Amino acid sequence: MASVQGQETAPPTAEAPAVEAPSKPAEVVEEPKKAVQKEVENEVNVVRRDEVKPRVFEQGESYEGKVVIIPVGEEDLMNPARFEYMSRTLKRASDEGAEAVVIDLDTPGGIAWNTTTMAMEDLQKMKVRTVAFVNPRALSAGALIAMGTDAIYMSPASTIGAATPVSSMGAELGEAERAKMNSALMAMARSAAKAKGHREEVANSMVDKDVGLKIGEVEIVPKGQICSLDQEQATRMFDGKPLLAKAVVGDLEALKQMEQFKGESVRAEPQGFELVAIWITQYATVLLLIGLAAGYLEMQAPGFGLPGFTAIAAFFLFFFGHYIAGSLVGFETVALFVLGIGLIAVEFFILPGFIVPGLVGLAMVVGALIYTMAGWEFTVPEGGVLPVRLEDYMRPLLNLGLAFVGSIIVIMLMMRYLPDVGPFKNMILETAVGGEQASIEGEGQRMAGSVAVGALGLTKSALRPYGNVEFDGVMLEAMSEGDYLPPGTKVRVRSVTSGKMVVEREAEPQVGNETETVAGHGGSGVQGEGV
Numbered sequence: 024m025a026s027v028q029g030q031e032t033a034p035p036t037a038e039a040p041a042v043e044a045p046s047k048p049a050e051v052v053e054e055p056k057k058a059v060q061k062e063v064e065n066e067v068n069v070v071r072r073d074e075v076k077p078r079v080f081e082q083g084e085s086y087e088g089k090v091v092i093i094p095v096g097e098e099d100l101m102n103p104a105r106f107e108y109m110s111r112t113l114k115r116a117s118d119e120g121a122e123a124v125v126i127d128l129d130t131p132g133g134i135a136w137n138t139t140t141m142a143m144e145d146l147q148k149m150k151v152r153t154v155a156f157v158n159p160r161a162l163s164a165g166a167l168i169a170m171g172t173d174a175i176y177m178s179p180a181s182t183i184g185a186a187t188p189v190s191s192m193g194a195e196l197g198e199a200e201r202a203k204m205n206s207a208l209m210a211m212a213r214s215a216a217k218a219k220g221h222r223e224e225v226a227n228s229m230v231d232k233d234v235g236l237k238i239g240e241v242e243i244v245p246k247g248q249i250c251s252l253d254q255e256q257a258t259r260m261f262d263g264k265p266l267l268a269k270a271v272v273g274d275l276e277a278l279k280q281m282e283q284f285k286g287e288s289v290r291a292e293p294q295g296f297e298l299v300a301i302w303i304t305q306y307a308t309v310l311l312l313i314g315l316a317a318g319y320l321e322m323q324a325p326g327f328g329l330p331g332f333t334a335i336a337a338f339f340l341f342f343f344g345h346y347i348a349g350s351l352v353g354f355e356t357v358a359l360f361v362l363g364i365g366l367i368a369v370e371f372f373i374l375p376g377f378i379v380p381g382l383v384g385l386a387m388v389v390g391a392l393i394y395t396m397a398g399w400e401f402t403v404p405e406g407g408v409l410p411v412r413l414e415d416y417m418r419p420l421l422n423l424g425l426a427f428v429g430s431i432i433v434i435m436l437m438m439r440y441l442p443d444v445g446p447f448k449n450m451i452l453e454t455a456v457g458g459e460q461a462s463i464e465g466e467g468q469r470m471a472g473s474v475a476v477g478a479l480g481l482t483k484s485a486l487r488p489y490g491n492v493e494f495d496g497v498m499l500e501a502m503s504e505g506d507y508l509p510p511g512t513k514v515r516v517r518s519v520t521s522g523k524m525v526v527e528r529e530a531e532p533q534v535g536n537e538t539e540t541v542a543g544h545g546g547s548g549v550q551g552e553g554v
Contacts, residue, residue: 053079076379077275077288086121090279092290094127098162100133104348105293106141112291113145122286123152125275126172132163135188135208140248142171142215156278157181157268162251166229171215175268176278183267184251186212186229190417205231221536225250238266296347303344307396311346311426313337316433322371322485345395356391363387371487375507393419474499474516480528482512492526501526 037192077092093112099105116124121357145167146153155161155169166186169175177183188204212226235246235378238261239282257268272278275288293301303310314337320330342357366384374380396419474480480492487502492514493499501514501524508514513529 026356035069077290080289080291083542084289086116086119086289088286089121090284090286090288091116091121091124092275092288093124094290094292095126095128095130095165095168097130098305098530100130100138100168102305103134103137104297104301104344106134106137107348108293108297108301110141110145113149116291117148117150121151123154123282123284124149125154125156125278125288126168127156127158127275128161128165128169129158130160130162130165132186135164135204138164138167139208139211139215142167146171147215147218152282154278154282155277156272157183157254157257158274162186162376167212167215167226170212170221170226170267171219173219174282175221175257177257177268177271179254179271179273181254181271182251183257184229185249186226187232187249188230209234221267222264225252300344300347303340303395304348307341307344308422308425308429310337310341311392311423312429312433313427314341315430316437319434320437322487341392342395356395359387359394360391363391373508375487389423391424396422397432461516474519474524476516476518478516480514480516480526482508482510482514485509486512499524503527 026382038429039078044330053210077090080089080091093109099109105242113124152174155172155175156178157165157169157175158178161169161181161183162185164186165397166183169183169386175183185284186208188201188208203476209227209230212230213223216226217223222238224234224236224238228244232249233246235242235248236244236250241261243252243256243266252267257266258271259266270281272281273285276429279288291297314334317330317334317337321328321334338360342360363384363386366380366387368382370377370381393416397416474494478494480494480499480501482490483493483498486501486508488507489501490503490508491498492501501516503514504517504525504527506528508526508528514527516524517527518525
């Protein structure tokens, strides 16, 4: 096998095994290895992990002269709000004159678009030194972020790489789409790596498995495999330059000594509204579920009560959290949502059965919610093609779908069980249906059978088309065909069949006809024994 010209021994802090190709096991000599490790600990005073922890940065402080540690954990790169927070932190550290920024990586990956924006824009604009610490995993999006920094360090037993794109649901892309995404992502990764002095071929091999990684005559990763490097491979020297990482260090203090940073270490963690925003965006589905379920219950009840206030609070938190997180540039989306709710209200209360206002309003509401969760910015890049892909909106669509299904389940459970729950009996039943209700099944079916066709009743809830009608003090479920019937409407039974009672609005009585009264209000529309 041909030798590699200019290959050197790794620096003291990076153990570089003398191997010619990764296909053969590294030749390890135990005694020299132990000696090197002892020399490392003596020279840079490596502190064992967890003995020294940077304190959390306080909101009122300045980053001036400090070493800012930005931790990136397992879920952080999956949340757009976290990216917004890191972007603001990087800008502030740069503007306030921090000594350096260290990105402490332990992540399986995340959102490609936000990641490349951070690597190609936020990190490139930094006026202070940036360092990535692979501690111990920087996979996929984490690897791209690392290559956007000025220097990379590996922790013992660490891994970096595997940055090939996948769909937002984690599935592999189709052949044509994979080629398209790989080409774009490789170009962005190369751009970030080249700007910081890292090897472009390493970036390519981490994104596209068909590229492989070969330095000189040494094949490190064969074609057909995605490039992932351990701490020994990443710190190997080729022509006087490490393959990717400068050295292996025990912890952040050892890294500071290697870089000769003198400032105090502070850990940047979201606090206050920023923390609230991250939690809200992470659990947006729960807020949507609560808002949808409460909104439905409010529309079923006369007046305005607790369900309405609950719905308003849930949607306020939803939009407020995304606004703080940076997903909403202005209030246009909120206005679109409110207008959609208004059109739905018109469909229910003013023009029932007209359909058009309801459909348009629903489309506006759904669009506003998806837009908010996706953070879609209408920016047209060079070439005039708007970068809209269905995959970019799969997570918001999934969140909204889960919220719809969850709200339906919650509504059904509340309708089934809340009538018998003490605190909710007065809160929901007495205002929504006016008393105890018998459904059209079981005992309710026997009661409904005693109601004659033509009997008169009084609606106690809105019929859209189902609701509750009182007959001689007994509440029964009924259906209105065609018209929307508000609470307090006199109705007449048109038909009673197995499982369904159909009613219609009672026509105004003729002048002078005082014999016909509403059942339960002076007369009887029930045959036989009262119920």
